[in-house]
Amino acid sequence: MTIEDLIEEFDDLGDWADQCEVLIDMGRDLSNMSDNLKTEDTKVHGCQSNVWMVAEVKSEPLRIELTADSDAMLVRGLLSVVLMVYSNRSPQEILETDVRDIFSRLGLDRHLSPARKNGLSGMVTRVRAIAAEAVGLQS
């Protein structure tokens, strides 16, 4: 499924309860992060439930691979949207994309608490900083 497919599906559903179910299903399908990666360093602050994120820079082609996890299924669903947008993308693609626009096209911005949005912003800032650094190394 591409992000455009998901936006279309959310648009068709229209109802937050149904959208929630889709997010929970996506959360269930997200692979678990191994426990040894869940450290203070990988923890995303500003989240109500625990959220962890690891970003690895891979080469040939240069891309950033993301892994993320949470205790809460709905949050895992949101993380899988973030991963869909950012993981395995080149640093340039990441810098050109703002997942917050996608969240707003999904209509999720209306349903996310400010605390959740802050947590999300923290993740986006981190991913983009890593991307910017990778671009810098490349040039």
Next chain:
Amino acid sequence: MTTDMSQRPPFDVEAVRGDFPILNRPLESGRHRKGKPPAFLDSGASAQKPQCVIDREREVEEQFFANAYRGVYYFGARVDEELEATRSGIAKFIGAESTDEIIFTSGTTMSLNLVARAWGGKFLEPGDEVLITEMEHHANIVPWQMACAERGATLRWLPLTEDRRLDMSRLDEFLTPKTKMLAVTSMSNVLGTINAISELARRAHDVGSLICVDAAQSVPHRMTDASGQHNEVEPVDFLAFSGHKLYGPTGVGVLYGRRDLLCEMNPFLGGGHMISQVYRDHSTWADPPAKFEAGTLPIVQAIALGAAVEYVSGLGLDRIHAHESQLLGYAHEQLATISGLTIYGPDLEHKGAICSFTIDGAAAEDLANLLDIRGVFVRHGHHCAMPLHEVLGVQASVRASFGVYNSCSDIDRLVDGLQFALERLIVAEK
């Protein structure tokens, strides 16, 4: 003071709910399928306001608002009168000896910080101990940590029993002649545990310690008797609570303090109204309560808190307690039908109108989010009690807390909502 319950009409929860406009409006958020009113189960965080409180705030703003204790003109004088009437109503409500012992603050947090700083800052010495308990809210932990660090005193923690009550059998170990302050909640905001404040006060006084009670959770549910005059209980020295948990406005709370202590301790904030004289090189203080009321008070909110106190007194704390006990019993019974659900806290006899729980395999945040879809409003997280959650061995819990307007149908909606959530979170996994 006590009222014979048989002489009063039975508690009519539907009529009470009718007093709260927000609970009678269908939800219109776009996130809720049917336009039902909410099942509001988060009064432990902040209660809804009855029409009389809303009207009172509006009346002050529309008819006679002015700053307090400053103007001789009609509005100013009227505001002063209303504030003093509220102060006196609160003194009566919590069993204070005099209205001078009632200080308006911004809420429980400020009240407790006031005691820790203005009393602790003067009277705590190196080697002294402050005793708190494992069930405290952060507002009754952090101010004492700060005061102890500043004064070289030691903070000690009274442990809990297996059923999450204070371990009174170990009190002597922790409450000693070194203890200068016992800071304790009268009702846990997570467990609902009701603590034996009179006994704790007596034991504290026996070793020469003072007792400061965080009464934020208990004041809306049970009779408070700060000076011990009404029920022949041991008096407490300080007692703090918030307006917004008592069906009053936000931004206003109360600190009760024994008059002699208030006179001896340092002021808290410096500014207007709290002084007697200001010289170039020093100032002298006004008498309490003014000594602790620097700056402009939350005037409108404080006056409307008076209306909330009247409202609660009108319903009768004895009847409120009976209603909520019945509700709590029903909640325990119904929640027990959900497999994998654990309620934290003691048995019904020892707790107030709070149910905190976890369900195996379901994150608290997911449960709260899915309950919201069904219009059931609960809180999730650590409820500002991280050390307690560490003792419980869980990171987060879901909390349903009850107020005068809740009925058994709210609990039915909670249980239905949990089934709905579990079908999505767990059953689909199989």
